[in-house]
Structure formats: C-alpha cells, structure tokens
Amino acid sequence: MTLLPVTVPASLLSIHRLDPESGEWGLRVDHAVATAAGETYVLTGLRRYRGHAVGSADPAEQNFGYQMITRHGVDGKPAATAVFGQAVPGGAPSAVPEGDGATLAVLPDGAVAVSSQPGSTYLLSPDLDKVLASWPMSSGWGKEEGPGEDPFAASIAVTPAGRLLCMISEYGLSDWADAHPNLVAVSGPGALLGPGHKPVLRAIATLDARTDRQSDAGRHAHVRYGDAPVGRGNRPSPSLTEALSELTGTSGNLHGYVDSTMTRPAALGDDLFVVPVFGKTYRSSNRGQEFSFALVDDRGVVRGRLGGLHLRDDSPFTGFDFTVVADPHRGRAFHLNRYGLYAWSADGVLRARMSTAxxxxxxxxxxxxxxxTPAGELLLAHRKQHLLLRVTVPLDLDELAAAVEAALKGYGRERTALKREYAPVNWLWSDDSAGVSHL
Incomplete structure (x- = not known):
C-alpha cells in the first residue's frame, strides 16, 4: 500500500490568507487516475464561504471556489498543480470553468482530459501548464446546444486498445428541462482527441428513450448511431431503462427504473463495459430502491449485471456511493459503499465482499x-483526512480481503510519517514544492 497527501498549493492559501483552523473552508476529492508509469493525477475542489464577504475586494475576505489537478511523481511527491475554476485575485479569467461531477482521464498520448457534466471536456498538457483544447457544453435550464458550444463528453475512460468510453448528455429528455447523461458511446481503437480533432463516437446504449421533445439543434454531430447523429428515435434500442426493467421484472413498478440515472461507465475490457444505473431518488429513504451495474458489450447488448448484491443490505443509496471502477487489463470490477467493498470477475460473478460491519x-x-490504476491498484480517498490510499489488488481475488485489511492496518503508520513531513493543520495538507499553473 502507498499513502499520498491530497495537497493544496501553499501560495494559493497565502493569497487568500486561509486559516485552516476556521470552519469556513472545505476540500473535496473528486477523482484520481494513474499512468502506466506510476504517476498519479488527483482532482480536488477547494472552497471558502463567508456570508459577510460578498463583494469584498480583499482576498483575505473573498469567497472562492477553485478546482485543482495535482500530479504526483512515481515517488509520491507533488510535481505540478493546475488551479482553475475562477480567476485568482488580480489574474485573468480561468480558461477552465469549475465543473460538476468532474473526472479525469489520461489519454494514450499523455494529455490529461478533465470532463464534467453536462458534457464539457478540457484537454491539458501532461505537465498541467497549458490548456491544449476545449469543448464546452452549457448546463442552462431549457437550453439546447447553441453558438459557441462544442461538447465532447461528460466522462471519459480509456480502454487498453485506446478506445474512448464516454458518457454523453442530451437535452429534451422526458419532462426534464436541462441536459442529463443519457448515452454510452465508444470510439475506435487508438482514437485521437486533440486540438482541432474530435473523434467520432458510436452510441451503444441509451438510458432513457423518451425523446419526443428533442429537436435537431440538440444533436451532437460526433455521436452517431448508424449513419446519422443520435437524436429522437435514431438511437440504440431497447433503452437501458427498458432492458433492466425486463431483466429485473420491474416493468410498471413505481420503484423500478423509470426516471433512473446513470454514472460514469467503466471499462472491463476493450469490448465490455459496466454502466451503473440507479432508480429514481426520492426525498425519503431510498435504501432498497432498484439499482444495477449493467454489463454492456460494444454492440450494445446487455449481457447481465454484476451479481450478488442485495437491494437493501448492499444499497449504494446510503451515502450515494454510486461509483464502479474496473481493471480492463485483468477483467475485474470494484465497488465501495457504506456497507462494504465488492469485487467481481468479468463474467459478473461476485468474488469478494468485505463488509463494513x-x-x-x-x-x-x-x-x-x-x-x-493500470497496475491493478485501488485508489481510495479518505473523506475527512484528505489522504489517497493505493491498495494493490492480488491476482487472486480470494486474497483481496487480506490485502485490504493489511492496507488499513498500515494506514495509521503511513499517515504519521506524512504528518511529520507536511505538518497539516485540521487535515489541510499544504505544499510549496510543486510548480503551480493558474489556467
């Protein structure tokens, strides 16, 4: 196991004279990815809110909301940080706006893509000092793709052959006014995404087929089904909502898959993917509500689900932990929620369950x-202590429980060593050794 601090540039803290002891700030870890060489990119968000600070010109009083990507070298040390989302005091406007549900992907050429909902993608240099290309998409209510918009994807995952597995949002779904993630699409092998080049994506799955309200203005030219862009009835069928309702026998059920949502698809291989789908979220308790981690191949056929989960006893709705990650090099999938850590083989068979009880x-x-990671390590972020734990997954999943137990036991020892090195205050780990670029 390895433990990395989720750091914040000391220079940024100095600009705003942030007091770590105050309760006015918050740091979240959105995502992390690693390269085959062992470097790690960590995406975070840092905020401060003061009710009396509205309109203040003093950086020490101003509210702020930044996103950051920090690259850790093979030795675990922070090597570079990009700060974006808003302009620092006295600086030019940020070229990359803060995005909801943002995730990272390291492309085959080493460039770093940051994607966010509903469908914006920004491409950064490996050293995080330049914005190489941008494909924005508005999240405005009732708005369709308009002038100046050139969306790519709400999330990207890269398969071993260099295929881009993407989640795409659409306008005009059912009675929703804004854009929602609704398509799963893939590129061909070795796809190139870069300045002036956006690869064609082939739609393989639709979450919701209720698209009567769509217009031609909302179509994405780069997302195609057959010989034309996806739109209205030109899309994969049946929808995931329909297929999962049939598979689970919940058609017509109030608590089935109608008005369901999906999160970032994960690649189990070059031609097999996991698509997490969750039933409608209600104001009251949702524990026991329908959910499926659907297995979908690159022809759009639903091959089944990741099995062995109980709707109530293993519910991801407690805490809203909806993420599934996969190791396409070894054909394994993983999920963590408040009830346990789960591991599956590529055929959907549950191979390990570590109960938090x-x-x-x-x-x-x-x-x-x-x-x-490409090396077969799980990246786990501590929610309060802002540390990233890397757990090596054994080739034999029957040995995973022992590996996780050993990593959790070693966590405290490694944390103590990092505290001596960084001297964090209130679990805010500041660092001034890495180069900082304000994008």
Whole structure:
C-alpha cells in the first residue's frame, strides 16, 4: 500500500490568507487516475464561504471556489498543480470553468482530459501548464446546444486498445428541462482527441428513450448511431431503462427504473463495459430502491449485471456511493459503499465482499473509491483526512480481503510519517514544492 497527501498549493492559501483552523473552508476529492508509469493525477475542489464577504475586494475576505489537478511523481511527491475554476485575485479569467461531477482521464498520448457534466471536456498538457483544447457544453435550464458550444463528453475512460468510453448528455429528455447523461458511446481503437480533432463516437446504449421533445439543434454531430447523429428515435434500442426493467421484472413498478440515472461507465475490457444505473431518488429513504451495474458489450447488448448484491443490505443509496471502477487489463470490477467493498470477475460473478460491519473493514466507511490504476491498484480517498490510499489488488481475488485489511492496518503508520513531513493543520495538507499553473 502507498499513502499520498491530497495537497493544496501553499501560495494559493497565502493569497487568500486561509486559516485552516476556521470552519469556513472545505476540500473535496473528486477523482484520481494513474499512468502506466506510476504517476498519479488527483482532482480536488477547494472552497471558502463567508456570508459577510460578498463583494469584498480583499482576498483575505473573498469567497472562492477553485478546482485543482495535482500530479504526483512515481515517488509520491507533488510535481505540478493546475488551479482553475475562477480567476485568482488580480489574474485573468480561468480558461477552465469549475465543473460538476468532474473526472479525469489520461489519454494514450499523455494529455490529461478533465470532463464534467453536462458534457464539457478540457484537454491539458501532461505537465498541467497549458490548456491544449476545449469543448464546452452549457448546463442552462431549457437550453439546447447553441453558438459557441462544442461538447465532447461528460466522462471519459480509456480502454487498453485506446478506445474512448464516454458518457454523453442530451437535452429534451422526458419532462426534464436541462441536459442529463443519457448515452454510452465508444470510439475506435487508438482514437485521437486533440486540438482541432474530435473523434467520432458510436452510441451503444441509451438510458432513457423518451425523446419526443428533442429537436435537431440538440444533436451532437460526433455521436452517431448508424449513419446519422443520435437524436429522437435514431438511437440504440431497447433503452437501458427498458432492458433492466425486463431483466429485473420491474416493468410498471413505481420503484423500478423509470426516471433512473446513470454514472460514469467503466471499462472491463476493450469490448465490455459496466454502466451503473440507479432508480429514481426520492426525498425519503431510498435504501432498497432498484439499482444495477449493467454489463454492456460494444454492440450494445446487455449481457447481465454484476451479481450478488442485495437491494437493501448492499444499497449504494446510503451515502450515494454510486461509483464502479474496473481493471480492463485483468477483467475485474470494484465497488465501495457504506456497507462494504465488492469485487467481481468479468463474467459478473461476485468474488469478494468485505463488509463494513466487520471490525477489520469498518474503516472503509471513511473512504471513497475513485479508480483502479493500470497496475491493478485501488485508489481510495479518505473523506475527512484528505489522504489517497493505493491498495494493490492480488491476482487472486480470494486474497483481496487480506490485502485490504493489511492496507488499513498500515494506514495509521503511513499517515504519521506524512504528518511529520507536511505538518497539516485540521487535515489541510499544504505544499510549496510543486510548480503551480493558474489556467
């Protein structure tokens, strides 16, 4: 196991004279990815809110909301940080706006893509010092794609052959006014995404087919089904909503898959993907509501689900932990929620379950699962202590429980060593050794 601090540039803290002891700031970890060489990119968000600071010109009083990507070298040390989302005091406007549900992908050429909902993608240099290209998409209510918009994807995952597995949002779904993630699409092998070049994506799955309100203005020219862009009835059929309702016998059920949502698809291989789909979220408790981690191949056929989960006892709705990650090099999938850590083989068979009711695995409730690295490591972020735990997954999933238990036992020892090095205050880890670029 390896433990990395989720750092914030000391220079940024100095600009705003942020007091770590105050309760006015918050740091979140959105996502993390690693390269085959062992470098790690961590996407975070830092905010401060003061009710009396509205309109203040003093950086020490101003509210702010930044996003940051920090590259850690193979040795775990912060090597570079990009700061974006808003302009620092006295600086030019940020070229990359703050995005909701943002995730990262390291492309085959080493460039770093940051995508956010509903469908914006920004391409950064590997050293995080330049914005190479941008494809924005508005999240305005009732708005369709208009002048100046050139969306690509709400999320990107890269398969071993260099295919881009993407989640795409659409306008005009059912009675929703804004854009929602609704398509799963893939590129061909070795796809190139870069300045002046946006690869064609082939739609393989639709979440919701209620698209009567769509107009031609809302179509994405780069997302195609057959010989034309996806739109209205030109899309994969049946929809995931329909297929999962049939598979689970919940057609017509109030608590089935009508008005469901999906999160970032994960690649189990070059031609097999996991698509997390969740039933409608209600104001009251949602524990026991329908959810499926659907197995979808690159022809759009639903091959089944990741099995062995109980709707109530394993519900991801408690805590809203909806992320599934996968290791396409070894054909494994993983999920962590408040009830346990789960691992499956590529055929959807549950191979390991570590219950948080067990004393050895109870600390897992404090972590969020972010990603699986090319080396087969799970990236887990501590929700309060802002540390990134890398857990090596054994080739034999029957040995995973022992590996996770050992990593959790070693966590405290590694944390103590990092505290001596960084001297964090209130779990805010500042660092001034890495180069900082304000994008």
């Amino acid at each position: 067990d004393r050895a695995f109870k600390p897992l409730v404090h972590f969020a699962l972010l990603e699986c």
